[in-house]
Amino acid sequence: MFEKTGIPSEEMIMGKFPPIERINKGPVAVVECYKEIPCNPCETACRFNAITIGEDINNIPVLSKDNCTGCAICLSKCPGLAIMVIDGSKSDTTVQVKLPYEFLPLPTAGEIVKGLDREGRNLADVKVIQVQNPKSFDRTPVVTIEADRSIMYKIRNIRTEAK
């Protein structure tokens, strides 16, 4: 189905998430790259050797959940915008999720935006915690949102409304 719709199955998604114990310890990347393509900037960009692709750049990236610090550098470097960061260490009821977002208007901290799933469906209103857009991210801003734990495996995008 994934190759017909572009929507990964639940099993595929869960295979990319680190175990909940790791998520609860602190920020960690979720690398949703499911299909071999010739590409390795995530490996090159990581300063902690947390993503391995290897000699053949078509290999699927493998994340080291122990090396990963959740720094989010790879989010802005992935040409497929396939990476997000999840952090369950801040609260028992919510998680913080960092998502690349290349659309206007860019939200601001404190704003409430629509949280969307992998089909673009509205899941819930979520609060924006932080927006990072330094020059080194090269016009791929990273938005941190706070979402209820019930949607932590579903949320993958946001929508902002024109003011």
Add this chain to the structure above:
Amino acid sequence: MRIEQHPILQFQKGKKLKFTFNGEEVEGFDGETIAAALHAAGVKVLGRSLFLHRPRGFYCAIGNCSSCLMTVNGRANVKTCVTDLEEGMVVETQEGKGVII
């Protein structure tokens, strides 16, 4: 039809230029093509086909497909998708094959 804001690009418009399209005054910007200026002004029909006189718009925008040929300053068969707009240009839809002057 112009993009006001863009997350990746900043459009540096050149100076405003005036030209005519089928006798009516239209505005565009220096540095853009005739077809881009017309499209921004809402003009989609650039010409008519030779035999059935069907409407023609641009198709490839790289000067390959001949769908955007127009008469410019009296000269026929100008590829408007790759020809820069100039102040005072007289741009007309072309009926038929056009005439060499």
Add this chain to the structure above:
Amino acid sequence: MKQAELLIIGGGPAGLCAAISAASSGASVLVAERNKNLGGQLVKQTHMFFGSEKQYASTRGIDITGILLHELNKYKENVEIMTDTTIVGMFEDGVVTALHKEDNYFKIKPNAVVVATGAFEKALAFPNNDLPGIYGAGAVQTLMNVYGVKPGNKVLMVGAGNIGLIVSYQLMQAGVQVVAILDAAPKIGGYLVHASKIRRMGVPILTSHTVKKAIGKEFLEKAIVCQVDDKFNQVEGTEMEFDVDVMCISVGLTPLNELLSMRGCQMKYVPQLSGMVPLRNDNYETSIENVFAAGDTTGVEEASAAMVEGYLAGLCAAAKIGHMTDDFEERKNDYVKQLESLRSGPVGKHILSGIEQIVIKGEQYV
């Protein structure tokens, strides 16, 4: 008649890389580009490129032209660039004819040529496919990303290859609504990371669907879409209507091969390479001595592969006309390895099965 050591036809990614490679080997290079600007279609690629560092991965296409021009400028004593110059003929005696702007017609006599003319967008046959509002997806990308003009308000994208997926995303970035992406194939042809990126914006991707017809008087007003079966026949009773004022056709590119054909290069139709392509040896030299080809004109691929092919063809063309460098083998092997690496995945296998049909083995001119 203008003399030139190496003429490079086309100043896109392949041509610019060929120029860098040849000029750095010591050859005098003349680059002829029909547009007013260099960079070819890189000028509208606002997305980050795939590949590895050597092919500028993670850099936006729009920024790669600048990187290449900066590199080329290091060898400026060896480089002449003619923009607004269309090469219109290549003849048996080696003479090449050129048209600068609309009025200045002249001849060039190069020792060798690298043809890097790229590719152009195919059309799709359906009733009323000639209505204004139905545009090549790349054309819409040019209109939006180069000139800052929206193609319309509501778009139907036809084709879920990389260009269809990328342009859909870029339409949304420009504030234009994309109602759906269609593809007649049963699977998405482009990279699935691109597909997922668009899907999570809420845009449906309809595989096994095609355009039944377009409706409109002076321009597109409506599109009728239907399902196709596994033999690509339209299925009656599955019609859907979309109220759209723009349809983007993204059903692939085909090599721009006129000059190579005209020169008499042996050509072959290779579906995996998207059209008629020249036979060539490992050095990207065609069946006509001293006529080289690189990039999409030798088979449609990603721009990252076109750049490496350009570097390789430029290096070999320079060597062929007397500029063999000490590190020739080392550089050549590096480019060959890069191409192997770009082509070792599932998409690359398809390309390789095409390349196998056009490479003349055992003819090492250099």
